[in-house]
Amino acid sequence: MYRYDNYDQAMVDARVEEFRDQARRRLAGEMTEDQFKPLRLMNGLYLQLHAYMLRVAIPYGTLSGPQMRMLGQIARKYDKGYGHFTTRQNIQYNWIKLEDAADILADLASVEMHAIQTSGNCIRNISSDQYAGVAADEVTDPRPWAELLRQWSSFHPEFSYLPRKFKIAVIASAQDRAAMRLHDIGLELVKKDGVIGAKVFAGGGMGRTPMVAPEIRDFVTEDEIIAYVEACLRVYNRYGRRDNKYKARIKILVHELGVEEYRRQVEEEFAHMKTLGIDPPVAELDRIRSYFADPAYESGLSEEVNRSDPDFALWLDRNVVAHKQPGYAIANISLKPVGGIPGDATAEQIELMADLAERYSLDELRVTHAQNIVLPYVRKADLYALWKELDEAGLGAANLDRISDIIACPGLDYCSLANARSIPVAQKIATRFAGNGKEAAIGEMKLKISGCINACGHHHAGHIGILGVDRKGTENYQLLLGGSGAEDCSLGQITGPGFDENGIVDAVERVTDLYLAQRSEGERFLDTYRRLGMAPFKEAIYG
Amino acid sequence: MVDHLDFRNGAVSTETPVSIEEFLGASNATAVRIEPGEDARALLPHLDRLALVEVSFPVFGDGRGYSSARILREAGYQGELRASGDVLVDQLFAMRRSGFDSFAPNAPLDPAVVKASLERYADVYQKTVDGRRPVWAKRHEVA
Numbered sequence: 171m172y173r174y175d176n177y178d179q180a181m182v183d184a185r186v187e188e189f190r191d192q193a194r195r196r197l198a199g200e201m202t203e204d205q206f207k208p209l210r211l212m213n214g215l216y217l218q219l220h221a222y223m224l225r226v227a228i229p230y231g232t233l234s235g236p237q238m239r240m241l242g243q244i245a246r247k248y249d250k251g252y253g254h255f256t257t258r259q260n261i262q263y264n265w266i267k268l269e270d271a272a273d274i275l276a277d278l279a280s281v282e283m284h285a286i287q288t289s290g291n292c293i294r295n296i297s298s299d300q301y302a303g304v305a306a307d308e309v310t311d312p313r314p315w316a317e318l319l320r321q322w323s324s325f326h327p328e329f330s331y332l333p334r335k336f337k338i339a340v341i342a343s344a345q346d347r348a349a350m351r352l353h354d355i356g357l358e359l360v361k362k363d364g365v366i367g368a369k370v371f372a373g374g375g376m377g378r379t380p381m382v383a384p385e386i387r388d389f390v391t392e393d394e395i396i397a398y399v400e401a402c403l404r405v406y407n408r409y410g411r412r413d414n415k416y417k418a419r420i421k422i423l424v425h426e427l428g429v430e431e432y433r434r435q436v437e438e439e440f441a442h443m444k445t446l447g448i449d450p451p452v453a454e455l456d457r458i459r460s461y462f463a464d465p466a467y468e469s470g471l472s473e474e475v476n477r478s479d480p481d482f483a484l485w486l487d488r489n490v491v492a493h494k495q496p497g498y499a500i501a502n503i504s505l506k507p508v509g510g511i512p513g514d515a516t517a518e519q520i521e522l523m524a525d526l527a528e529r530y531s532l533d534e535l536r537v538t539h540a541q542n543i544v545l546p547y548v549r550k551a552d553l554y555a556l557w558k559e560l561d562e563a564g565l566g567a568a569n570l571d572r573i574s575d576i577i578a579c580p581g582l583d584y585c586s587l588a589n590a591r592s593i594p595v596a597q598k599i600a601t602r603f604a605g606n607g608k609e610a611a612i613g614e615m616k617l618k619i620s621g622c623i624n625a626c627g628h629h630h631a632g633h634i635g636i637l638g639v640d641r642k643g644t645e646n647y648q649l650l651l652g653g654s655g656a657e658d659c660s661l662g663q664i665t666g667p668g669f670d671e672n673g674i675v676d677a678v679e680r681v682t683d684l685y686l687a688q689r690s691e692g693e694r695f696l697d698t699y700r701r702l703g704m705a706p707f708k709e710a711i712y713g
Numbered sequence: 714m715v716d717h718l719d720f721r722n723g724a725v726s727t728e729t730p731v732s733i734e735e736f737l738g739a740s741n742a743t744a745v746r747i748e749p750g751e752d753a754r755a756l757l758p759h760l761d762r763l764a765l766v767e768v769s770f771p772v773f774g775d776g777r778g779y780s781s782a783r784i785l786r787e788a789g790y791q792g793e794l795r796a797s798g799d800v801l802v803d804q805l806f807a808m809r810r811s812g813f814d815s816f817a818p819n820a821p822l823d824p825a826v827v828k829a830s831l832e833r834y835a836d837v838y839q840k841t842v843d844g845r846r847p848v849w850a851k852r853h854e855v856a
């Protein structure tokens with residue numbers, strides 16, 4: 171994976187000192203909270219319901235064992251012993267003191283990490299495929315491009331005060347594991363005439379006006395990608411709406427201008443940008459690429475896995491996926507134990523995952539947008555030993571992409587914007603389906619819960635989505651069906667009137683019962699819904 | 714505390730800038746002021762006669778002025794480019810990188826804090842209009 175050189179290190183070190191000075195000025199009363207707010211936000215520091223929350227960037231979801239260990243240490247030293255992995259492949263800490271924030275950033279910098287641009291109206295952490303570099307179906311490893319974009323977007327002078335936040339995803343497989351088309355800009359690396367370049371999508375997003383990003387260019391070569399992305403951003407910075415925060419994302423601009431007109435303006439700007447020499451030389455991408463070269467894989471490894479332990483066999487079938495290299499596997503660690511808080515891990519668990527990465531996965535881990543952790547380089551022969559250790563630490567849940575593998579945002583338990591709690595709903599659903607034994611029968615199911623219309627829990631993209639709303643002062647939950655964040659991207663539709671906390675759990679069960687009764691051979695829930703349409707599901711829920 | 718910053722060695726205009734509408738009309742003014750929603754490119758045919766472009770920042774969070782500035786510099790504008798209004802010390806670095814060379818902030822700034830924040834980053838990742846060599850140029854020995 172990428173390692174900082176002196177330039178990168180100096181950059182994050184300077185950032186720590188800058189923030190230390192800003193925090194000092196705020197604590198000394200030299201700055202108002204209004205003035206401090208955009209500055210702390212640029213460092214990922216939010217003021218939440220009970221305390222400050224710090225969001226740490228995990229660029230494109232890739233991190234090393236020592237980095238993971240540091241995340242555990244921070245949880246222990248500065249938080250109440252927890253970290254929360256987010257749908258943006260980041261980690262956040264919910265119990266931070268302003269006085270400690272600069273020290274935390276310094277600790278992060280010591281392991282080549284930072285919290286730069288994890289909030290604020292700027293270009294956020296670049297997201298990517300959690301199986302990058304190890305997936306059999308990828309055209310190339312997308313992470314060098316993501317790292318190039320990370321550096322380019324860090325402290326970008328023109329784009330630090332955009333109309334709204336801006337999220338970019340880079341993938342390189344036809345299978346989309348990063349919800350690429352629900353980003354402000356999505357890049358899909360493809361091969362054309364033997365050359366790798368990016369297909370560009372723009373104007374996707376969730377929130378109160380969800381949109382699937384349309385394609386705006388079928389190919390941009392690697393030596394012009396920065397110029398092209400700058401062109402997209404400049405048109406947005408100049409013409410994106412600033413009168414209404416809910417209409418300020420690029421998706422609204424693309425929608426209001428129309429794809430054709432937005433594309434025309436970008437092309438015009440791109441033609442100009444290309445004359446400025448703002449793209450790094452290809453040698454820079456090659457330099458970054460060298461860090462992502464394949465590790466020295468062992469050859470002649472056994473493909474055999476002893477399945478005699480049935481609990482292990484279940485985990486193997488559900489959480490382990492094919493690796494491009496013979497003898498290796500990709501192991502998913504679910505952070506969704508039944509009854510737990512989705513995405514949460516204790517300091518001890520985080521440190522254990524760091525140890526396991528060191529011992530079993532070439533010292534590397536990934537964070538997924540579904541709030542789970544991946545060990546990307548596990549020898550098949552080690553899978554059983556790995557699982558044993560995970561299981562003992564409460565990390566052995568065998569539910570990847572199952573109904574209890576729920577994405578949920580922090581909701582009203584932590585978030586100051588929330589209308590309703592997300593976590594207890596996730597816990598109740600997981601508990602219900604653990605008790606009724608239907609999880610296995612249901613198969614692949616992506617259930618996603620947001621505590622408000624901002625959609626941090628990706629509810630629009632859930633096969634089943636749940637949205638917390640405020641109904642005359644009480645928490646109410648709307649149900650959505652038919653969303654997908656994958657390559658078959660679609661937005662869920664609301665079924666009808668909302669439910670209270672217990673009602674939403676019942677409704678989910680009714681919907682899945684209908685699926686179990688009506689599905690054809692091999693159909694996932696999503697497929698059955700698409701075939702049957704909303705009507706029979708509505709009937710099952712409200713009829 | 715200072716209420717004006719000048720990075721032009723004193724070569725600053727004392728003219729009161731006119732609105733872009735007035736400027737593009739019959740005016741022979743050499744100083745113009747552009748508001749966030751106004752198109753900086755409308756000035757491009759007239760750069761020769763301009764001594765000052767003042768870009769207004771009614772609120773610091775409205776970043777359109779950064780694009781305006783960079784567009785003018787990219788087109789070769791050499792005159793004074795002034796950021797005025799809600800200009801805060803922590804924005805100066807990005808503003809300098811976008812081509813601004815004078816500042817008229819609403820609230821006076823502490824020169825020591827200004828200096829520290831402008832000197833904080835030894836290197837930059839992007840090539841913009843300030844002539845600084847980005848990190849990638851240094852890594853690969855290109856101009």
Ligand code: SF4
Pocket residue numbers: 579580581582585586587588589620621622623624625626627
């Ligand atoms: S979806 Fe709403 S409640 Fe949930 S984390 Fe985002 S802003 Fe907070």
